[in-house]
Amino acid sequence: MLIPGQPPSGKNEATGAIMEKSNSQHKNIQGPLAEILQQTRSLIAFHQNMGLSYPLTPKIKNFLESAGPDICKANKRPKKTAKKKQSSSPVESAITLADVRRELGDCRRCPLHGSRKHLIFGSKDVTHVPLFIVCDPPTREDEKSGKPISGMAEELLLKMLAAIGLDLNKVYITNIVKCCPPDVRPATAQEIGTCQPFLARQIEAVSPKIIYALGPLAGRSLLKTEAPLLRLRGRFHEFHGISLMPSYHPDFLLRHPDMKKPAWHDLQMIQRKIAALNVPQ
DSSP states (O other): OOOTTOOOHHHHHHHHHHHHHHHHHHHHHHHHHHHHHHHHHHHHHHHHHTTOOOOOOHHHHHHHHTTOHHHHTOOOOOOOOOOOOOOSSOOOOOOOHHHHHHHHOSOOSSGGGGTOSSOOOOSSOOOSOSEEEEESSOOHHHHHHTSSSOHHHHHHHHHHHHTTTOOTTSEEEEESSSSOOGGGOOOOHHHHHHHHHHHHHHHHHHOOSEEEEESHHHHHHHHTOOOOHHHHTTSOEEETTEEEEEEOOHHHHHHOGGGHHHHHHHHHHHHHHHHHTTOOO
């Protein structure tokens, strides 16, 4: 007997079978689709860490953010500015790192101070060392440790330096900005510009022979260029009379071990330059 408004039982069974088949097909597709999406996110992150920028529309930003902090670390390009004339040689100065730290104080000059836990000034005080290392902005892990670079990335950097006969007594390490940006976002051009006068004075105080810029944001910001890191690395540039080598950040190398070979090539160039300059190691 049919009840008004109720389909026949055979129709119910057919409908249920169709829905079950559809759900099964959806599950079969969901796995490969999720894998494709993750691979796409990883590819975009890889390109951005190489310095190849993508337009960050709201949809793309949400797509990247859903993949976690490693992918969201990819940096935006800094705003292009007029290139200043560089001096032919480093300027000797009586300024010290302690002077720069006092001048920086409890810095509140840009929005980054509002979300930071600690201000990261740099590694231990040294002067006239062969190598001055500028890293991309500090992470939350770096902020907790109070170091410009920490964890496995720091361990890899120490091994890289040891391979060319350097240790922490012969290098100075700092970041392109002194505070960790919130929400794993890149530092803005304004934030970088606010920190750069202090970074310039740190370089003046240390008086290094070579600057080693680790990460796309560090290299492009110091050289005031929008060229991707892929095209900047592998050769020396000049920063106010000091040789500057842009290269990959150790954190990036941990996620992309196949890029260690070009990074090693950059380090060997630094080693040869130090030897050519007769810098004691």
